[in-house]
Amino acid sequence: MSIKYKIVFLLILGLAFVLRFYRLNDHPALNADEAAVGYNAYSLLETGKDEHGNPWPIHFQSFNDYKPGLYFYLVLPFVKLFGLNEWSVRIPGALLGVGTVHLIFLLARDLSSRLKEDSLLATHFPLLSAALLAITPWHIHFSRGAWEVNVATFFITLGVWLFLKSLYNRKYFVLCALSFVPSLYTYHAARVIVPLLGSGILMIYSNELKKNLKWVTTAILICGLLLSPLAMDMLKPGAVSRAAGVGLFADVGPLNRINEQRGEHQDFDGFTTKVLHNKAVNYGLAFLENWASHYHGLFLFLSGDDIQRNKVPETGQLYIFSLLLLVVGCWSIFRRPSRSWLFIVWWLIVAPSAAALTFQSPHALRAQNMVIPLTIISAYGLVKLIEWGKNSLEDKQLLTTYILFLTAILVWELARYQHMYWVHMAKEYPFSSQYGIKELVTHVESKKDKYEKIIITDRYDQPYILFLFYTKYSPEIFQGGHELTPRDRFGFSTVRNFDKYEFRLINFDTDQPENPGSLLIGTDEEIPDEANVVEEIYGSNGYKYFQVVAN
Amino acid sequence: MKTSKFAVYCLVFTIAIAAILRLWRLGSIPPHITSDEAALGYNAYSILKTGKDEYGELLPIIFKSFGDYKPGLYVYLAVPFIAIFGLNEFAVRLPGALAGVIAVYLIFVIVKELLGYRSSLNNSQKELLPTARFSQLAALSSAVLLAISPWHIHFSRGAWEANISVTLTLGGIYLFLKSLKNPRLLILTSLLFALTLITYQGAKLSTLIVVAVLLLTFRKDFAQQFSRRLGTLLVSAVVGLVVVFPIIVGIFRGQAGRLEVFSVFSYPRPTDYLQDFLDQGGENVGNLNYYLFHSETFNFKRGVLGRWFNHFSGRFLFFEGDYQNPRHSVPNQGMLLLTDLIFLIVGISALVKRQDKLAILTLLWLVLAPLPAALSRDQVHAVRSLNMVIPLTLVSTFGVVYLIEWINGLARWLRITGYGFLVIICCLSLRYFIDAYFIHMPIHNARFWQYGHKQVVEEILTSKDGYDKIIFQQSYDQPYIYYLFFSKYPPAEYQKQANLIGAGLDVGLVERVDNIEFVGYSWPPDAKGRDVIIGNPVAVPETFSTGEYELLSEIKYPDSVSTAFRILQKK
Numbered sequence A: 001m002s003i004k005y006k007i008v009f010l011l012i013l014g015l016a017f018v019l020r021f022y023r024l025n026d027h028p029a030l031n032a033d034e035a036a037v038g039y040n041a042y043s044l045l046e047t048g049k050d051e052h053g054n055p056w057p058i059h060f061q062s063f064n065d066y067k068p069g070l071y072f073y074l075v076l077p078f079v080k081l082f083g084l085n086e087w088s089v090r091i092p093g094a095l096l097g098v099g100t101v102h103l104i105f106l107l108a109r110d111l112s113s114r115l116k117e118d119s120l121l122a123t124h125f126p127l128l129s130a131a132l133l134a135i136t137p138w139h140i141h142f143s144r145g146a147w148e149v150n151v152a153t154f155f156i157t158l159g160v161w162l163f164l165k166s167l168y169n170r171k172y173f174v175l176c177a178l179s180f181v182p183s184l185y186t187y188h189a190a191r192v193i194v195p196l197l198g199s200g201i202l203m204i205y206s207n208e209l210k211k212n213l214k215w216v217t218t219a220i221l222i223c224g225l226l227l228s229p230l231a232m233d234m235l236k237p238g239a240v241s242r243a244a245g246v247g248l249f250a251d252v253g254p255l256n257r258i259n260e261q262r263g264e265h266q267d268f269d270g271f272t273t274k275v276l277h278n279k280a281v282n283y284g285l286a287f288l289e290n291w292a293s294h295y296h297g298l299f300l301f302l303s304g305d306d307i308q309r310n311k312v313p314e315t316g317q318l319y320i321f322s323l324l325l326l327v328v329g330c331w332s333i334f335r336r337p338s339r340s341w342l343f344i345v346w347w348l349i350v351a352p353s354a355a356a357l358t359f360q361s362p363h364a365l366r367a368q369n370m371v372i373p374l375t376i377i378s379a380y381g382l383v384k385l386i387e388w389g390k391n392s393l394e395d396k397q398l399l400t401t402y403i404l405f406l407t408a409i410l411v412w413e414l415a416r417y418q419h420m421y422w423v424h425m426a427k428e429y430p431f432s433s434q435y436g437i438k439e440l441v442t443h444v445e446s447k448k449d450k451y452e453k454i455i456i457t458d459r460y461d462q463p464y465i466l467f468l469f470y471t472k473y474s475p476e477i478f479q480g481g482h483e484l485t486p487r488d489r490f491g492f493s494t495v496r497n498f499d500k501y502e503f504r505l506i507n508f509d510t511d512q513p514e515n516p517g518s519l520l521i522g523t524d525e526e527i528p529d530e531a532n533v534v535e536e537i538y539g540s541n542g543y544k545y546f547q548v549v550a551n
Numbered sequence B: 001m002k003t004s005k006f007a008v009y010c011l012v013f014t015i016a017i018a019a020i021l022r023l024w025r026l027g028s029i030p031p032h033i034t035s036d037e038a039a040l041g042y043n044a045y046s047i048l049k050t051g052k053d054e055y056g057e058l059l060p061i062i063f064k065s066f067g068d069y070k071p072g073l074y075v076y077l078a079v080p081f082i083a084i085f086g087l088n089e090f091a092v093r094l095p096g097a098l099a100g101v102i103a104v105y106l107i108f109v110i111v112k113e114l115l116g117y118r119s120s121l122n123n124s125q126k127e128l129l130p131t132a133r134f135s136q137l138a139a140l141s142s143a144v145l146l147a148i149s150p151w152h153i154h155f156s157r158g159a160w161e162a163n164i165s166v167t168l169t170l171g172g173i174y175l176f177l178k179s180l181k182n183p184r185l186l187i188l189t190s191l192l193f194a195l196t197l198i199t200y201q202g203a204k205l206s207t208l209i210v211v212a213v214l215l216l217t218f219r220k221d222f223a224q225q226f227s228r229r230l231g232t233l234l235v236s237a238v239v240g241l242v243v244v245f246p247i248i249v250g251i252f253r254g255q256a257g258r259l260e261v262f263s264v265f266s267y268p269r270p271t272d273y274l275q276d277f278l279d280q281g282g283e284n285v286g287n288l289n290y291y292l293f294h295s296e297t298f299n300f301k302r303g304v305l306g307r308w309f310n311h312f313s314g315r316f317l318f319f320e321g322d323y324q325n326p327r328h329s330v331p332n333q334g335m336l337l338l339t340d341l342i343f344l345i346v347g348i349s350a351l352v353k354r355q356d357k358l359a360i361l362t363l364l365w366l367v368l369a370p371l372p373a374a375l376s377r378d379q380v381h382a383v384r385s386l387n388m389v390i391p392l393t394l395v396s397t398f399g400v401v402y403l404i405e406w407i408n409g410l411a412r413w414l415r416i417t418g419y420g421f422l423v424i425i426c427c428l429s430l431r432y433f434i435d436a437y438f439i440h441m442p443i444h445n446a447r448f449w450q451y452g453h454k455q456v457v458e459e460i461l462t463s464k465d466g467y468d469k470i471i472f473q474q475s476y477d478q479p480y481i482y483y484l485f486f487s488k489y490p491p492a493e494y495q496k497q498a499n500l501i502g503a504g505l506d507v508g509l510v511e512r513v514d515n516i517e518f519v520g521y522s523w524p525p526d527a528k529g530r531d532v533i534i535g536n537p538v539a540v541p542e543t544f545s546t547g548e549y550e551l552l553s554e555i556k557y558p559d560s561v562s563t564a565f566r567i568l569q570k571k
Helices: A003-021 A032-047 A070-082 A086-115 A119-135 A137-143 A148-166 A172-186 A190-204 A206-211 A213-235 A241-246 A253-263 A271-276 A279-293 A297-302 A321-335 A339-350 A368-392 A396-428 A437-450 A463-471 A475-480 A508-514 B005-023 B035-050 B073-085 B089-115 B132-147 B150-156 B161-179 B185-197 B203-217 B219-226 B230-252 B257-262 B271-279 B288-294 B296-310 B314-319 B340-354 B357-368 B386-408 B412-444 B453-461 B479-486 B491-497 B542-546
Strands: A453-456 A501-503 A518-522 A533-538 A544-550 B469-473 B516-519 B531-535 B549-556 B563-570
Touching: A003 A086, A003 A119, A003 A137, A032 A070, A032 A086, A032 A463, A032 A475, A070 A086, A070 A148, A070 A172, A086 A119, A086 A137, A086 A148, A086 A339, A086 A368, A119 A137, A119 A368, A119 A396, A137 A148, A137 A368, A137 A396, A148 A172, A148 A190, A148 A368, A172 A190, A172 A213, A190 A206, A190 A339, A206 A213, A253 A271, A253 A279, A271 B412, A279 B314, A297 A321, A297 B296, A321 A368, A321 A396, A321 B340, A339 A368, A368 A396, A396 B288, A437 A453, A437 A463, A437 A518, A437 A533, A437 A544, A463 A501, A508 A518, B005 B089, B005 B132, B005 B150, B035 B073, B035 B089, B035 B479, B035 B491, B073 B089, B073 B161, B089 B132, B089 B150, B089 B161, B089 B357, B089 B386, B132 B386, B150 B161, B150 B386, B150 B412, B161 B185, B161 B203, B161 B386, B185 B203, B185 B230, B203 B219, B203 B357, B203 B386, B219 B230, B271 B288, B288 B296, B314 B340, B340 B357, B340 B386, B357 B386, B386 B412, B453 B479, B453 B531, B453 B549, B453 B563, B469 B479, B479 B516, B542 B549
Parallel strands: A453 A501, A453 A518, B469 B516, B469 B531
Antiparallel strands: A518 A544, A533 A544, B531 B563, B549 B563
């Protein structure tokens, strides 16, 4: 690598770093899941148990959603180092996000050497892959925050790269296995994707693998061994409840449709009727439709996920320009198909499989690992576009203009995304994250001593965990003295009170007379105008979230 | 290149299948005719009986109808069938169904022509011509796939002008290819393309796209052929212009109001919404930020691109069909067969590798075909994008052909398994569609086909003159046309009283035929002693029985549960 090349690469990593770390602590506001990660890590450090008193768990009980645990353990050292704050919770995610940018560079470099095409590909392809991933909305969004999926994507990419390495050096097989394993400990979706990806690898590279049977078997055995604690933990009741709660079968639509369809047949009990309309067919079609929805242009290039927490306004998971890059990329792949590309395409096909098994589709979070094959193909398309320019534009100036033009489009797309991210996201989607709670905690803590009881609305998610987080409430006291509510209809539980705090919906007419000497904190709708409002709490986005009433 | 005898048998068999799928129970499935179908049929009947349309205009090219000014070719195509079979659903739909069958034959000859096409230019002879076996296989596959295409079957079964336009377009393409060898055929080509414009409103853009794609694909051959035959070129142009002349005149006379109603460009973002969004960043219309990130032009482009994507979404193509208008597809079934999901992916990769005229033509057309729909206000629209069915079928064709070639290269037992698998998934997929179309659609979607008007008319026809007045609930289902259609009302009589009211930008309404009044009333209506009241359950709520009315008859939907219409009279 020449010095110039290294500098460009470092610049790209720098860009990735800035886009992921700038004001990482306060934008967007910390959400309840992130606070849970932080507080449980804190609790482990202080007491060796999680918030509910479970010692060193593999899945964290948290809101009874049993979160896969690896991310919590990644946060642990940062909480030790920097204390319990937003930075410590989010740094591992952002750091591994930058790490993935580095990994995609390495992966693309290996791919280009296997493709044995011309020099332009070998030099530009890895850099462009890294650069595109560095600026991709899908990857930036989930790198900024304690999103377990982003870490899982890191480990999957690491595993894939090490696998390509292992085709040259068989010792890497073990390393490859070692890096796929943690992804399964990090995120539910990886438990579906990695086995599918792995079996694809076994099929596509069966000839090479046969030659190294001993090493491959060792690697698989190690995988099995390392995964057995996870498997044991999954057998416990509760651990898979979250997956079942969002799973395809939780949606009764296809089930009800069976009855409707059979009813429209004259022989509603006949053989043909039953063969055409049954659970297997209807849920199979639902799965396929979900799967296909992840390739819908509207999702990828224009509007992104439906869930506000997962996106910025009016922007897709990728840029609009990526459409052109992907088309050119696929075109070039189809023209010169090779096994390496077959493998990348296979990855692209299986990447949304876990998300398609749930009923909210397309789902940017659960299908995030799609971004890696998509970026690689886009980068390949960009290389081909540049190559086309070099071959057909003889005038040097014209070529420069052409390349500047391509760059300008990307810069504009990045600028537009950043504009949406920093200016519009928090205001357009005020409930996408727990804005306003930090401000509320600061306010309440300063006045706490004056009141006997503080009643806070739980309209938005699980406020108790954010209070624990921001007040750094002693885990030892909390573990002993709290009660987790039964699951609500979405499968989540919460804690209703600790210390002086009580979390529940406010009914002002009854709560006001019943609780003299307490603070009542509710939303604008819950608090009537004539109440004795002593403070209004605004979030960092300028939205009014809470009204504090002194009783 | 000659077609082998075996291939001819196969083609005849395919066409027979296509005809069965398009003609079987054509009169009763779809379960009811739409008001457009009734209008086309009645105007044809009117032409047949009097030589004039329902408004008394002599042999018009464009029919005023509901004020939507329908291009008239379909009406004239229906005239002979109505003369033979009488004024009924089957006769009105027959031209569409036959055109659908003809399209299956046309795609066969087009694919054969394209694959056997040898440019007269030297520089494009790099690639070898495919073998006769290959091009027959491809041509047959395309015919089979079009014959069983849900999208094509759906719009062949009914008086859909867009389907006639597709068949004419296919004819035009075939003649265009022929004209590159026999220049005089260009005149006929031009005639066929021009006819699409007097068949279907949307053809103005979709045919323009086809012509542009053809000229782009064959630009060199075309230039070489016609640069020295300017006379032929001129005559073709004149023929085309003469045929479309009434359409051009129509545009200037303001008969293109529908275009404005349906175009996306008539619908900018509401100012409130935009301003709220801009306020978040303290921005304003006219700021640099506005032009950079939020401009209206960019917003329109996003909208058009979004709708274009919708036409390539799995939801539209494979799982739900036209989810905006249930009349355009059948329940729980996409516009294509599920197997096309595989064929399209393989087919795209195969076409990209081929890079011959056929590949360029198909891919270009595929990309541009959804434009007429994407530029209109609906999120998806299976009629305006109907032309897509041809390039999609061509892509699938190459998917099938390449899968077959690939299977042929396998070991014997794998070959049998492969063929078996291919046939089984195709049959299952087709079986599912046939079930959805013939069993579920007539029951599940009956209301979207304006079911019940026929039954109402049959009900009141016998006793109509015994009452002072029939008060029929007015709606944009255009009940008057159903009355005219199903009572076979003498056109000469109707022409005297035809009066369309309120046809400004969009369609208007007719308020009276004889003693039938079409009124938008709210319950209870203003009725006298000897009046009959007809309305759907919204207009005539279930509580009518507590009042002073009694039920004469109740029209049920085919699910025999929900009510389509109630016919009442005063107690």
